[in-house]
Amino acid sequence: MRRLTELGFSNVHIERFEMPVWVRGEERAEIVSPFPQRLVVTALGNSGATPAAGIEAEVIGFDSVAALEAATDASVRGKIVFITHNMQANQDGSGYGPFGAARRRGPTVASRKGAVGIVVRSIGTDHHRNPHTGVQVFGEGVRPIPAGALAIPDAEQLQRILGRGRPVRMRLTLTPRNIGRRQSGNVVAEVPGTDPSAGVILIGGHLDSWDLGTGAVDNAAGVAITTAAAHRILRAGPPRRTIRLVLFGAEEMGGFGGTAHFNANRAAAQVVLVAESDFGADRVWRVNFNLGPGNAALAARVTDLLAPLGIVRGRDQANAGADLGGWTRIGIAVIDLNQDGTRYFDYHHTPDDTLDKVDPVQLRQNVAAWTAFLAVVADAPEAIERAPPTPSQ
Amino acid sequence: MRRLTELGFSNVHIERFEMPVWVRGEERAEIVSPFPQRLVVTALGNSGATPAAGIEAEVIGFDSVAALEAATDASVRGKIVFITHNMQANQDGSGYGPFGAARRRGPTVASRKGAVGIVVRSIGTDHHRNPHTGVQVFGEGVRPIPAGALAIPDAEQLQRILGRGRPVRMRLTLTPRNIGRRQSGNVVAEVPGTDPSAGVILIGGHLDSWDLGTGAVDNAAGVAITTAAAHRILRAGPPRRTIRLVLFGAEEMGGFGGTAHFNANRAAAQVVLVAESDFGADRVWRVNFNLGPGNAALAARVTDLLAPLGIVRGRDQANAGADLGGWTRIGIAVIDLNQDGTRYFDYHHTPDDTLDKVDPVQLRQNVAAWTAFLAVVADAPEAIERAPPTPSQ
Numbered sequence: 001m002r003r004l005t006e007l008g009f010s011n012v013h014i015e016r017f018e019m020p021v022w023v024r025g026e027e028r029a030e031i032v033s034p035f036p037q038r039l040v041v042t043a044l045g046n047s048g049a050t051p052a053a054g055i056e057a058e059v060i061g062f063d064s065v066a067a068l069e070a071a072t073d074a075s076v077r078g079k080i081v082f083i084t085h086n087m088q089a090n091q092d093g094s095g096y097g098p099f100g101a102a103r104r105r106g107p108t109v110a111s112r113k114g115a116v117g118i119v120v121r122s123i124g125t126d127h128h129r130n131p132h133t134g135v136q137v138f139g140e141g142v143r144p145i146p147a148g149a150l151a152i153p154d155a156e157q158l159q160r161i162l163g164r165g166r167p168v169r170m171r172l173t174l175t176p177r178n179i180g181r182r183q184s185g186n187v188v189a190e191v192p193g194t195d196p197s198a199g200v201i202l203i204g205g206h207l208d209s210w211d212l213g214t215g216a217v218d219n220a221a222g223v224a225i226t227t228a229a230a231h232r233i234l235r236a237g238p239p240r241r242t243i244r245l246v247l248f249g250a251e252e253m254g255g256f257g258g259t260a261h262f263n264a265n266r267a268a269a270q271v272v273l274v275a276e277s278d279f280g281a282d283r284v285w286r287v288n289f290n291l292g293p294g295n296a297a298l299a300a301r302v303t304d305l306l307a308p309l310g311i312v313r314g315r316d317q318a319n320a321g322a323d324l325g326g327w328t329r330i331g332i333a334v335i336d337l338n339q340d341g342t343r344y345f346d347y348h349h350t351p352d353d354t355l356d357k358v359d360p361v362q363l364r365q366n367v368a369a370w371t372a373f374l375a376v377v378a379d380a381p382e383a384i385e386r387a388p389p390t391p392s393q
Numbered sequence: 394m395r396r397l398t399e400l401g402f403s404n405v406h407i408e409r410f411e412m413p414v415w416v417r418g419e420e421r422a423e424i425v426s427p428f429p430q431r432l433v434v435t436a437l438g439n440s441g442a443t444p445a446a447g448i449e450a451e452v453i454g455f456d457s458v459a460a461l462e463a464a465t466d467a468s469v470r471g472k473i474v475f476i477t478h479n480m481q482a483n484q485d486g487s488g489y490g491p492f493g494a495a496r497r498r499g500p501t502v503a504s505r506k507g508a509v510g511i512v513v514r515s516i517g518t519d520h521h522r523n524p525h526t527g528v529q530v531f532g533e534g535v536r537p538i539p540a541g542a543l544a545i546p547d548a549e550q551l552q553r554i555l556g557r558g559r560p561v562r563m564r565l566t567l568t569p570r571n572i573g574r575r576q577s578g579n580v581v582a583e584v585p586g587t588d589p590s591a592g593v594i595l596i597g598g599h600l601d602s603w604d605l606g607t608g609a610v611d612n613a614a615g616v617a618i619t620t621a622a623a624h625r626i627l628r629a630g631p632p633r634r635t636i637r638l639v640l641f642g643a644e645e646m647g648g649f650g651g652t653a654h655f656n657a658n659r660a661a662a663q664v665v666l667v668a669e670s671d672f673g674a675d676r677v678w679r680v681n682f683n684l685g686p687g688n689a690a691l692a693a694r695v696t697d698l699l700a701p702l703g704i705v706r707g708r709d710q711a712n713a714g715a716d717l718g719g720w721t722r723i724g725i726a727v728i729d730l731n732q733d734g735t736r737y738f739d740y741h742h743t744p745d746d747t748l749d750k751v752d753p754v755q756l757r758q759n760v761a762a763w764t765a766f767l768a769v770v771a772d773a774p775e776a777i778e779r780a781p782p783t784p785s786q
Contacts, residue, residue: 037607040744128521129606129744153747157607160748213522214430214550351433351522354546355553 001187007231009189009245017260019250021182022046024211025175029119029148032056032169035161040151041119042212043174044103045135045253048144050117054173055080055146057116061162065101068109077114080170081106082121082150084159089125092286093279093341099123100134107147108139117146117172121155126346129153133210134349135253146174184208184249186257189227191234193242193378199272200242201378202332203230203370206251206258206278206323213353217344221358221366222277223247229370239378241272248323251278252349258323266330272384273333273377274324277370280347282340283362284311284369288318290334292385298377302335305372309365314338319390328390335377337369394580400624402582402638410653412643414575415439417604418568422512422541425449425562428554433544434512435605436567437496438528438646441537443510447566448473448539450509454555458494461502470507473563474499475514475543477552482518485679486672486734492516493527500540501532510539510565514548519739522546526603527742528646539567577601577642579650582620584627586635586771592665593635594771596623596763599644599651599671599716606746610737614751614759615670616640622763632771634665641716644671645742651716659723665777666726666770667717670763673740675733676755677704677762681711683727685778691770695728698765702758707731712783721783728770730762 004012022045029041060075061082062068068076068083083106087099102120110118122132131151138144150158161168187207193200205222209215230245248257265271287306289299303313318336320328328334340362347353377384397405415438422434453468454475455461461469461476476499480492495513503511515525524544531537543551554561580600586593598615602608623638641650658664680699682692696706711729713721721727733755740746770777 127745127747127749128523129747130522153745153749156749157747352520352546354520354522354550356520356546356549 004187004189008234010192011188011190013188015186015188015261015264016183017185017256018181019184019253019256021179022253023177023179025049025177026173027148028054028173029150030171031158031161032171034166034168039154039158040129040131041148042131042133043176044107044133044147044149046137046144047147047174047176049175049177050146050173052175054171055116056169056171059158059162059168059170061159065105065109068106071113073113076110079115080172081110081115081118082158083118084121084155087123087125089342089345091340091342092338093344096123096345103134103149104136107136107145108142111138111142111145115145119148119150119172122149122152124152124345124348124350127152128352130350130352132349133212137254146172148172148174184256186249186261187247189245191230191243192238193240194238195240198241199270199384200244201374202244202246202271202274202324202327204246204248204276204323206248208250208252209353210252210349212349212351214355215353216355217280217347217353217357218349219278221281221363225277225363225366225370228367229374232371233374233378241378243374243378251322255322258326262326271327271332273335274320274327275335275337276321276324277337278321278323279339279341280344281358281363281366282343283365284309284337285340286312286314286338288314288316288336288338290318290328290387290390292333292387294385295333295382298380298382302373302376305376306369309369311369317390329392331386331389333384333387335373337373339366397580397582401627403585404581404583406581408579408581408654408657409576410578410649411574412577412646412649414572415646416570416572418442418570419566420541421447421566422543423564424551424554425564427559427561432547432551433522433524434541435524435526436569437500437526437540437542439530439537440540440567440569442568442570443539443566445568447564448509449562449564452551452555452561452563454552458498458502461499464506466506469503472508473565474503474508474511475551475555476511477514477548480516480518482735482738484733484735485731486737489516489738496527496542497529500529500538501535504531504535504538508538512541512543512565515542515545517545517738517741517743520545521745523743523745525742526605530647539565541565541567577649579642579654580640582638584623584636585631586633587631588633591634592663592777593637594767595637595639595664595667595717595720597639597641597669597716599641601643601645602746603645603742605742605744607748608746609748610673610740610746610750611742612671614674614756618670618759618763621760622767625764626767626771634771636767636771644715648715651719655719664720664725666728667713667720668728668730669714669717670730671714671716672732672734673737674751674756674759675736676758677702677730678733679705679707679731681707681709681729681731683711683721683780683783685726685780687778688726688775691773691775695766695769698769699762702762704762710783722785724779724782726777726780728766730766732759
């Protein structure tokens with residue numbers, strides 16, 4: 001708030017909300033037999049806890065959640081489930097959805113089948129001893145079991161040992177706790193527009209990050225990019241439309257800040273277009289739109305202005321992300337400035353999410369792209385229409 | 394021993410020796426002020442210990458050991474020294490010598506000046522939250538102080554904070570212990586030659602590895618390469634010269650196995666040529682020689698046979714490594730098959746030294762190069778002469 005006020009933003013304030021809080025405890029995994037060795041593990045969000053001394057059980061391995069679902073309950077009961085996958089690095093980040101199912105759904109499926117715990121191959125594309133955490137939510141009525149992610153070299157080691165076809169025993173210690181409800185908040189700031197009837201452009205990123213790293217990439221970068229671009233518009237003189245910058249709290253554990261902002265503001269906010277930056281700091285390579293039928297010329301102007309920055313127009317329906325997706329699902333127009341995700345999942349949710357991963361040259365290209373985009377949409381003389389609602393994620 | 398015997402090697406045995414043993418304890422570092430945060434640290438070999446609760450002191454930063462040496466004792470006394478450096482990845486690994494001085498000599502210099510502890514930027518070329526350990530030896534009469542290596546992103550973070558020019562306080566907890574002398578050993582195996590008067594070719598790698606990783610790169614790779622190549626010679630029929638394969642123990646803490654082997658065998662061993670594999674598993678790109686003046690034709694034959702594998706002849710004086718350097722310093726001939734070190738110091742002495750870092754294609758090229766080299770030198774009809782002694786490292 002102090003920094004945004006110093007920078008000259010208006011209406012700087014905090015929106016408070018409450019959320020359940022889960023905190024990490026001890027984290028250890030080891031192969032007990034046939035080849036005793038430590039494995040690098042971290043708990044997934046909302047993981048259940050083992051006793052302090054851990055649990056020991058035989059490991060049963062699967063190549064996918066689908067393979068786990070196809071297994072008999074009897075084969076899984078009393079065991080520690082291991083799920084691997086073959087996620088590869090894609091520029092558009094498209095591996096995260098399908099391969100991330102091991103993390104998102106694996107624990108629920110494993111618990112339903114009577115597993116005493118689960119470890120998944122980290123949802124990532126690196127080969128370092130840094131596990132990737134991330135949220136998962138046990139299904140309604142499902143008993144929380146200890147759920148962890150192995151660093152990828154450790155997952156490959158476990159897979160090699162399981163591949164011998166003989167029993168493998170693991171000791172797993174994860175002692176996270178739920179400590180009840182706590183207060184978090186979103187930080188809001190505005191660049192006031194000259195025409196209140198023209199609606200509000202809502203942009204933002206999230207302030208929270210996973211505890212293992214520092215959150216430079218996910219998502220200090222998005223906070224910096226959107227703040228810097230809005231600040232450039234502010235310095236250039238008042239735009240037609242108000243730009244509302246929201247720096248969200250508590251995205252990682254389930255989009256609590258985004259949901260709180262949407263619920264508190266949906267009726268009165270006059271939002272006509274949203275855009276979110278939450279995919280690191282590498283260059284914007286593509287722009288996607290979801291606009292009303294009368295805004296084709298607006299999309300063309302944005303596209304033309306971004307082309308000199310090396311940005312192409314994509315064919316996907318834009319849909320914002322976790323913090324602004326609520327708006328797009330009710331038909332608010334949205335523009336996505338897609339960032340290059342080739343190395344994003346090397347660092348995502350790991351201890352390796354640190355400032356050295358942010359390339360200043362690519363960061364500047366992001367700010368340039370966002371500034372150009374904001375200049376066009378905030379000053380557009382035409383109305384920004386409603387768009388087709390996006391599907392639920 | 395069992396595996397080497399199964400493979401058909403002769404005279405398989407263990408050479409036992411004793412060594413002092415230092416064991417890792419708790420390891421934690423944090424910036425206390427101005428920006429409290431945890432840093433990833435690991436103890437350097439032979440580090441002194443802090444109390445269990447750690448020590449807290451102001452940090453004083455230096456760009457090199459030379460800069461530390463130039464500082465007044467008064468400016469260092471009672472502080473935690475931090476030394477950074479700018480090691481870059483080179484194909485020939487040449488950054489390790491000069492930049493490694495921060496680790497090798499920094500703790501001794503810092504202790505002499507009254508520092509209460511030292512942390513160095515890890516001697517490595519990656520940007521991951523994995524610190525690089527490694528041995529250092531306190532000089533004669535120097536009080537051991539706690540000595541650690543920060544992961545490179547953490548060292549950069551500390552450097553950024555120090556760069557503000559205001560006091561930085563750190564808490565450092567390192568609780569390693571010296572547990573006295575213990576037995577270790579070298580594993581020896583031979584491919585017997587047909588001509589005892591022609592001398593012995595001595596090759597090898599080391600079996601021990603740093604505790605943070607699994608040692609796949611440093612130096613299971615060297616053990617595998619030299620064993621596989623010797624085994625190919627064995628299967629091809631007896632060579633003229635005996636090939637002695639030594640898999641050394643306790644290289645990392647100071648070449649104890651290599652020294653023990655040299656001292657026990659130097660008088661009677663009839664060694665005429667040595668070669669060592671201790672630089673990972675990436676491809677051999679260069680061959681260097683240190684041979685007597687009458688062995689120019691031998692060098693030419695080795696060079697010609699390695700060329701189809703993409704290997705060039707270098708101009709450096711070959712010198713083997715930590716385990717066989719004793720032999721070269723007394724004038725035993727040596728050939729170095731230099732491996733590509735571009736990514737070696739990304740993993741060296743870190744938790745990241747795991748099997749996924751070994752590229753099977755490049756590993757095979759190593760075995761091919763070693764097999765060709767061994768075939769030439771073991772069967773060479775000419776005498777293998779004494780060579781110019783190599784300098785002490």
